[in-house]
Amino acid sequence: MNLEQLKQDAKAALEDGRATLVIGFRDRASECVPAFVASADQADALTYDDTCIANTAAYLRKPEVRERRPVALVARPEVMRSLVLLKAENQLTDDDVLVLAVGGDTYHGVLTLSDVEALLNEQYAELAPEAETLAEIERLEAMTAEERAAFWAEQLAKCTRCYACRAACPMCYCERCIVERNVPQWISTAAREHGNYAWNVIRAFHLAGRCTECGACEAACPQGIPLMLLNSLVAREVRDTYGSRPGYDAEAEPVIGSWNKEDGEDFIR
Amino acid sequence: MTQASAKPDADTDTDVAQEEWTPRIVAFVCNWCTYAGADLAGTSRLQYAPNVRIIKLPCTGRIDPMFILKAFEQGADAVLVSGCHPGDCHYTSGNYHARRRWGLFRRLLEFTGIDARRLFFSWVSAAEGQKFADLINQITDEVRQAGPFDATNPARKRL
Numbered sequence: 001m002n003l004e005q006l007k008q009d010a011k012a013a014l015e016d017g018r019a020t021l022v023i024g025f026r027d028r029a030s031e032c033v034p035a036f037v038a039s040a041d042q043a044d045a046l047t048y049d050d051t052c053i054a055n056t057a058a059y060l061r062k063p064e065v066r067e068r069r070p071v072a073l074v075a076r077p078e079v080m081r082s083l084v085l086l087k088a089e090n091q092l093t094d095d096d097v098l099v100l101a102v103g104g105d106t107y108h109g110v111l112t113l114s115d116v117e118a119l120l121n122e123q124y125a126e127l128a129p130e131a132e133t134l135a136e137i138e139r140l141e142a143m144t145a146e147e148r149a150a151f152w153a154e155q156l157a158k159c160t161r162c163y164a165c166r167a168a169c170p171m172c173y174c175e176r177c178i179v180e181r182n183v184p185q186w187i188s189t190a191a192r193e194h195g196n197y198a199w200n201v202i203r204a205f206h207l208a209g210r211c212t213e214c215g216a217c218e219a220a221c222p223q224g225i226p227l228m229l230l231n232s233l234v235a236r237e238v239r240d241t242y243g244s245r246p247g248y249d250a251e252a253e254p255v256i257g258s259w260n261k262e263d264g265e266d267f268i269r
Numbered sequence: 270m271t272q273a274s275a276k277p278d279a280d281t282d283t284d285v286a287q288e289e290w291t292p293r294i295v296a297f298v299c300n301w302c303t304y305a306g307a308d309l310a311g312t313s314r315l316q317y318a319p320n321v322r323i324i325k326l327p328c329t330g331r332i333d334p335m336f337i338l339k340a341f342e343q344g345a346d347a348v349l350v351s352g353c354h355p356g357d358c359h360y361t362s363g364n365y366h367a368r369r370r371w372g373l374f375r376r377l378l379e380f381t382g383i384d385a386r387r388l389f390f391s392w393v394s395a396a397e398g399q400k401f402a403d404l405i406n407q408i409t410d411e412v413r414q415a416g417p418f419d420a421t422n423p424a425r426k427r428l
């Protein structure tokens with residue numbers, strides 16, 4: 001990948017004021033961590049490889065980042081889809097961000113949100129989740145309900161409700177998350193297992209038709225809970241049942257929040 | 270009667286746990302169609318299983334997925350969501366929204382270990398008292414077959 005060009009572009013954007021902040025990645029003890037580059041002379045620290053899994057769009061909701069718009073983001077295709085979705089949900093305009101688009105081994109240069117939409121549809125229209133995730137979903141679906149319950153009981157027992165999954169996700173931008181609503185309190189926040197199921201299931205459901213399967217939540221989970229199983233299952237149902245591909249069209253209606261007279265109802269008596 | 274005499278304390282509060290298990294079904298129904306349908310079943314003196322606890326809401330579109338999670342958490346063996354037939358919604362489109370929501374949400378519940386035999390959705394109009402009574406009898410039978418909702422299920426309240 002043309003990393004030098006990416007650095008040059010970041011530098012140029014900061015110098016001519018098209019961006020006041022570049023959110024990308026740098027090496028820290030051979031680990032890829034997010035980098036916030038505010039001046040051109042720091043741009044050389046930027047790096048990028050396959051292990052840079054954090055979704056940079058998640059930082060856009062932070063007040064200290066918001067006030068610095070326009071912001072430039074190093075974004076892979078899944079992250080670009082998040083940006084298009086944020087635009088679709090009126091959280092972002094073309095003027096707010098500049099995208100340093102990366103995809104696999106290719107650096108696509110500096111793009112606007114509209115360019116990003118075109119690029120996604122032309123070159124990344126068939127993004128698929130990891131084969132391992134899909135295989136594991138199939139394995140679980142072949143189980144009985146009791147076996148699946150036992151699997152999730154074990155997985156969700158590990159959850160400490162740190163909400164790192166929420167913090168890592170660009171689509172979790174509610175100012176008051178359901179888990180913080182306490183009149184009435186829907187989800188127990190006690191320091192025990194109770195509430196783990198409700199939290200993890202409702203988190204996945206609130207992302208129905210909004211998840212781009214970037215994998216940042218699962219990577220952020222300190223307990224190693226396979227969150228992508230939930231996300232990818234819902235994403236698959238959204239795609240197969242309602243034909244929706246979130247993040248490819250900023251004008252598209254949200255899956256939850258719109259309807260069609262022809263929607264299937266074979267499950268309704 | 271024989272059961273009652275075998276367990277003389279079965280009707281006291283202290284002996285609830287030893288009572289014979291019978292399905293506990295929570296029904297979230299809309300004000301305009303299914304609730305009126307249930308009302309019609311009542312005023313028509315139709316008998317149906319007493320295992321259902323009806324919670325009336327303005328519209329199926331008002332039924333948050335959280336309600337369903339809460340019901341299972343608090344010990345329901347099954348949940349029914351019921352509202353107006355497509356096209357009949359008092360608020361024009363609430364039931365269409367609900368239909369789409371449940372189409373996805375039930376898949377997520379099944380995937381995380383809630384048996385599909387514990388999730389029921391139906392359209393019952395204000396004129397369908399008989400349908401409501403039949404439906405409740407049917408799903409009560411089905412839940413009885415499925416048995417009590419496992420206390421070790423992750424969806425149940427865990428302390």
